[in-house]
Amino acid sequence: MRKFTGEELTQEEVVALMKAALMAPTSKRSNxxxxxxxxxxDLLKQLSLCKEQAAQFIADAALAVVVMADPxxxxxxxxxxxxxxxxxxxxxxxxxxxxxxxxxxxxxxxSGIPANDYVHDVLDIPLQLQVLSIIAIGHKGMxxxxxxEARLQWEKIxxxxxxxx
Numbered sequence: 001m002r003k004f005t006g007e008e009l010t011q012e013e014v015v016a017l018m019k020a021a022l023m024a025p026t027s028k029r030s031n032x033x034x035x036x037x038x039x040x041x042d043l044l045k046q047l048s049l050c051k052e053q054a055a056q057f058i059a060d061a062a063l064a065v066v067v068m069a070d071p072x073x074x075x076x077x078x079x080x081x082x083x084x085x086x087x088x089x090x091x092x093x094x095x096x097x098x099x100x101x102x103x104x105x106x107x108x109x110x111s112g113i114p115a116n117d118y119v120h121d122v123l124d125i126p127l128q129l130q131v132l133s134i135i136a137i138g139h140k141g142m143x144x145x146x147x148x149e150a151r152l153q154w155e156k157i158x159x160x161x162x163x164x165x
Contacts, residue, residue: 001098002057004138008039009062013095017065017137020091024084032073033084036066036123046122047134052110055102061136066104066119068129078105081132088135098140104131 014037021035038044039062047066048059058064067085069077085101092099107115119131158164 001138001140001142001144002100002136003141004057004060004062004098004136005141006060007062007139009097009137009139013097014039014063016095017063017088017091020087021065021067021084024080024087026080026083027074027076030074030080032069032071032077033081034068034070034129035084036068036125038064038066038123043122047119050104050109050115050118050122050134051102051107055134057100058102058134058136060138060141062138063136065135065137066123066125066131067133067135068125068131070128071130072128077130078132085133085135088137092135092137096140097137099135099137102134102136104133 018035018037021033024033026032038047044061044064045059047064048056065088067081067088069081071077074080089099089101104115104119109115109118116131119125119134120127125131
């Protein structure tokens with residue numbers, strides 16, 4: 001969902017989203033992830049500039065959850081932060097909210113600054129933490145058609161061995 005209404009989230013909704021993030025499993029229970037919850041409109045606008053494309057809608061979101069982790073605390077911080085990101089998105093959907101993942105790691109601003117560095121500067125994030133994603137969340141500004149199950153790519157499912165039938 002990249003289109004949001006202007007309606008704010010309730011405190012209960014935000015708490016439910018953060019509970020989901022904190023319940024996300026991690027390798028060896030390292031819990032190397034951390035989260036910055038942003039609802040300040042000026043900061044949301046600044047975060048919407050973290051990439052040259054596909055981030056502008058953050059400015060219109062009610063909330064953004066910046067998902068980051070400490071690579072020194074876990075060698076699989078990317079996977080752990082990705083799982084937490086998806087937990088937030090699944091919780092948003094369960095609450096009837098829309099969300100969209102904005103990739104930060106390995107992306108750049110329009111002026112060529114690494115998106116990770118840009119987000120660090122905007123939010124005063126400690127140097128050792130690496131930003132994986134920003135999850136934009138808000139009330140759905142449009143309805144999307146459900147996924148067409150007739151278009152599922154069953155040929156990508158293999159039984160017992162690759163190519164197994």
